[in-house]
Amino acid sequence: GEDVEQSLFLSVREGDSSVINCTYTDSSSTYLYWYKQEPGAGLQLLTYIFSNMDMKQDQRLTVLLNKKDKHLSLRIADTQTGDSAIYFCAESGTDKLIFGTGTRLQVFP
């Protein structure tokens, strides 16, 4: 079946790197996504990775994919207070996205 798991909470100091981890079960997923949700807002697409890649970098964001272990991570370099939000990974299931439970990132000065 399709299931996506994430750790619930991460706290980092401003300026440090943040690493948010995710495991998924559907090996047929073509793309894997990271979304950001700020309080009271919808979901904002941050980045994605195609399943035949193992790394993608986009400015401060680095996505790593270990397809063998079905493990996905999002690294945010130089984390800022504006990065405080909930981060969701999602796998592209059959014709729909399957989301994890989200990781709440708290950035403190």
Add this chain to the structure above:
Amino acid sequence: DTGVSQNPRHKITKRGQNVTFRCDPISEHNRLYWYRQTLGQGPEFLTYFQNEAQLEKSRLLSDRFSAERPKGSFSTLEIQRTEQGDSAMYLCASSLEAGLGDYGYTFGSGTRLTVV
């Protein structure tokens, strides 16, 4: 085009009442999705349309829920005889075809339903 628009933003209703939410997708997107998000959880898939055809419904979508997309543009989600367990954020998203890669899914800001 200002993205995916959802109305209302907030809805408070008494248990047993019917409610209807509206979603206006990005105009050139032919796929439209409804998700439900409860506190502390990730969004859960409810249903999706390709143009006006409803192609999949989750088992979460009980008989009290109905969704339509009559002309392949905007969509409505109706909940009949609301229950307290229906309290959640209802999110709408749209995409081109299967929403792969760069297209992703564009989400609206959601409608927060509170059943009292």
